[in-house]
Amino acid sequence: MTVSSFNPPSRMLMGPGPSDIHSRVLQALGRPVIGHLDPEFILMMDEIKGLLHYTFQTTNQMTLPVSAPGSAGMESCFVNLVEPGDSVIVCINGVFGMRMVENVERCGATAITVNDEWGTPIDLNKLEDTIKANPDAKAVAFVHAETSTGVQSDAAAISKLAQAGDMLTIMDAVTSLGGTPVMIDEWKIDACYSGTQKCLSCVPGISPVTFSDRALDVIRKRNHKVQSWFLDMNLIMGYWSSEGATRSYHHTAPVNALYALHESLVMLKDEGIENAWKRHQKNHNGLKAGLETLGLDLIVDESCRLPQLNAIKVPEGIDEALVRRRMLSDFGIEIGAGLGALAGKVWRIGLMGQSSTPRHVTLCLAALEGVLSDIGAPLKGNDAAGAAQKILLQA
Amino acid sequence: MTVSSFNPPSRMLMGPGPSDIHSRVLQALGRPVIGHLDPEFILMMDEIKGLLHYTFQTTNQMTLPVSAPGSAGMESCFVNLVEPGDSVIVCINGVFGMRMVENVERCGATAITVNDEWGTPIDLNKLEDTIKANPDAKAVAFVHAETSTGVQSDAAAISKLAQAGDMLTIMDAVTSLGGTPVMIDEWKIDACYSGTQKCLSCVPGISPVTFSDRALDVIRKRNHKVQSWFLDMNLIMGYWSSEGATRSYHHTAPVNALYALHESLVMLKDEGIENAWKRHQKNHNGLKAGLETLGLDLIVDESCRLPQLNAIKVPEGIDEALVRRRMLSDFGIEIGAGLGALAGKVWRIGLMGQSSTPRHVTLCLAALEGVLSDIGAPLKGNDAAGAAQKILLQA
Incomplete structure (x- = not known):
């Protein structure tokens, strides 16, 4: 076996961790x-x-x-x-x-x-x-x-x-x-x-x-x-x-x-932990607006939902693993699969730490919309990223 | 408390690990x-x-x-x-x-x-x-x-x-x-x-x-x-x-x-593990020659001595911690203290991995000789590094 140095592929990490590192x-x-x-x-x-x-x-x-x-x-x-x-x-x-x-x-x-x-x-x-x-x-x-x-x-x-x-x-x-x-x-x-x-x-x-x-x-x-x-x-x-x-x-x-x-x-x-909490909430709000545009549901009630970890119900008839694979191969974006009782039923999108930015939310929504469209999934509306921007770009 | 980024000092690691990293x-x-x-x-x-x-x-x-x-x-x-x-x-x-x-x-x-x-x-x-x-x-x-x-x-x-x-x-x-x-x-x-x-x-x-x-x-x-x-x-x-x-x-x-x-x-x-073994042995031989020049003894019999970890008897009357401190402060060289039953009685010089090179052996011997001379320790001979070179520079 000849083994050379490992060079990791370019990724944007939006699964349940690890998150992107500055x-x-x-x-x-x-x-x-x-x-x-x-x-x-x-x-x-x-x-x-x-x-x-x-x-x-x-x-x-x-x-x-x-x-x-x-x-x-x-x-x-x-x-x-x-x-x-x-x-x-x-x-x-x-x-x-x-x-x-x-x-x-x-x-x-x-x-x-x-x-x-x-x-x-x-x-x-x-x-x-x-x-x-x-x-x-x-x-x-x-x-x-x-x-x-x-x-x-x-x-x-x-x-x-x-x-x-x-x-x-x-x-x-x-x-x-x-x-x-x-x-x-x-x-x-x-x-x-x-x-x-x-x-x-x-x-x-x-x-x-x-x-x-x-x-x-x-x-x-x-x-x-x-x-x-x-x-x-x-x-x-x-x-x-x-x-x-x-x-x-x-x-x-x-x-x-x-x-x-x-x-x-x-x-x-340096950021201030309270500011970090606010940042996580705001980016979640943007993601949520985009998901709503597409007609995708978060499985957790808003009252107890983690802004940094978003479990999304996989629409019926959609091959959830295919979507994750396409997100990875076409865009280099990692999103997470379901675990345990939720295996095959949800995607998990993490907006954690350095992965909680308007850039991550925007690209993830645009990519998800593109992949779902491409495989023929019925979507409620379009331009999810645009819907997110309305929140993300607010001061 | 204001905390800034940490920048490690320049060190040459010759203790019991970690060793220098390429x-x-x-x-x-x-x-x-x-x-x-x-x-x-x-x-x-x-x-x-x-x-x-x-x-x-x-x-x-x-x-x-x-x-x-x-x-x-x-x-x-x-x-x-x-x-x-x-x-x-x-x-x-x-x-x-x-x-x-x-x-x-x-x-x-x-x-x-x-x-x-x-x-x-x-x-x-x-x-x-x-x-x-x-x-x-x-x-x-x-x-x-x-x-x-x-x-x-x-x-x-x-x-x-x-x-x-x-x-x-x-x-x-x-x-x-x-x-x-x-x-x-x-x-x-x-x-x-x-x-x-x-x-x-x-x-x-x-x-x-x-x-x-x-x-x-x-x-x-x-x-x-x-x-x-x-x-x-x-x-x-x-x-x-x-x-x-x-x-x-x-x-x-x-x-x-x-x-x-x-x-x-x-x-x-890439080096070949047999070559790595030989390298560790050769650098140990160089160190040993230098230590002998100074009149310092390894505590372990040659028949079962590890080339990569050299426990040296601290000569009587020498403040062993002072020598380690001086090696660190004057030369940035870390050597190890004794552990357990050997605490205070030995120094441990590691020649492990990337720290097993002629450069490490030479500098360590020269620095040790300098520090021991400076604190007035009686040495058997001088130019320990030169003695080591005779072995280290052999093909």
Whole structure:
């Protein structure tokens, strides 16, 4: 086998992640590696922690990037907080709630599930009943922004219910962080993980996490060692603590990916996180106007719809995979397929981070309209991009 | 807090990793991200698998890069192969053997340890006795190249003993892969993990692993689910399998880090792995000649010394941390400190991957000689770099 260097094709990423990455972040990524214990690298790590405090809207001391993808960030929350014999209430309204159940069970604990239909938010009444019926449950785990459906649940209300039941909260903010408000301290969330490749528009492979002091206390008082050495927060904090010179080696940090994360967080801070939230909403509004023009429906009700992840119902009789293939081959645009129960039924268009711009919305709508027309799909109207512009070009 | 972009200082990396990265690999790393399910990305994944077959000298089907650092690669071997109630023989002659024990115990299994002095290789007689005394042990785990001491153990002989006892072998090749021979098939190793930031000279954060068919069989016949969802090889293979279009989503791959790994493996293949082994040996010989000139001793006997990781005894009365600080501040050269039992007692000079060149050896020796002279350390002779040249410049 002869193998040459790989040159990626030109793409515009509008699926469920990764999202497009700004050249500033790619340049940071490609800077020469230095040691993971280099004094200057350690100063940068401190800056990342500060920037993550801002991004998560928290003062939690234990706020840091796990050196692995969001799935490992999820696992870091469960393996540190859950012990064999515990029970955890898990809200399921999509793929990632199901993955949480897997995590709970693999910790030797019991998952008590609250099931809601995919495409709807977590039902607060059902959750409240479940909390009351299971007063010994240790935690309530839920997905803030379900990437598989495009639904946002009411994290503040869920957290309040958990607190009333004296339970910890574990929140998945993989798709929400940086795109819609994630208020760790205000909502009193005890453990939260996210990903870098969505609204932060950084490279995939890193998972920012944050743990409250209450969660820290639970971790310190565990009866069993954390089952994962790699994800044991007691050990990781020895490396990420702010003691400077006394930092101890745990694993070799992904130095270059952290350069990139640093740069993407600097960009977010420079923009202002509230401005980023507004930008995501505005570009979503433009996309929505264009989709309405074409007669395409979003499956999620407006009241709980994520602006950054748009699940669109595939019209009857349309070969959904063909449309995605054509978007990719004719325009270099990646849009996402459905996952799990929604496989084959939806397209998922991400407007996340650097992929949330008028340019992305306009081209995506024009391309989608072109492809659908070309394969003979009946469309309600035309010039979807024009309809979007009316919103996108407003000051 | 105002934070600006981070620009790393200029460094020459000669510690225990990360090693210097070639500009080709940094350029690959910084290319635009594409989707982790993009057809062109999937073709690249297949190429990575092929290149890893070459690098590991194996035909094992389950050969792939774990999306996290070497510590997670280690954990992937243990959590997939070891179940609660199992016992595993672990050879300890440095930090990483101790970490293996942690892994075994966190799997709910028992570690039976064979302890050898740090700086010496694994004693085959002691291991053989332990295998005979514990016929029910499931596996023998050992570190091929101990990064904490610079010792290489006889992997072929260890594996033969394990086979005679009908036990699996789990091998740490983090520091050996690409620097000295790692012959997975010839040695009949069942599970092996490595890191990308050592002799492969790629970014830290990825761990190539390989599992034999015998190991696969053990994984398939487990009684308990793998305790880590993120590292469950049954699931990971669904994404990394060679079925092409049927690949299923498990986690979002670290796309850019895999571009970089691909490029570093292409470079290794272009050089020829045997040539890389020779290069590491020759540069070590040069370093050794220079150290001898200065009267500095390597702690490991020549018969089992790793050319790529050189543990040097700190002369009595010398402030070892001051020497490292001066190497860094005056020359931008990173050398490593001792770890664990060797903390404060050795320096560790890495000649790994792109950091294994005559340029690195020459500058490091000249700088070390200068710093030691400057702080008044008694040296046996001078012009260590000149002594090295006599070897380095030979055809």
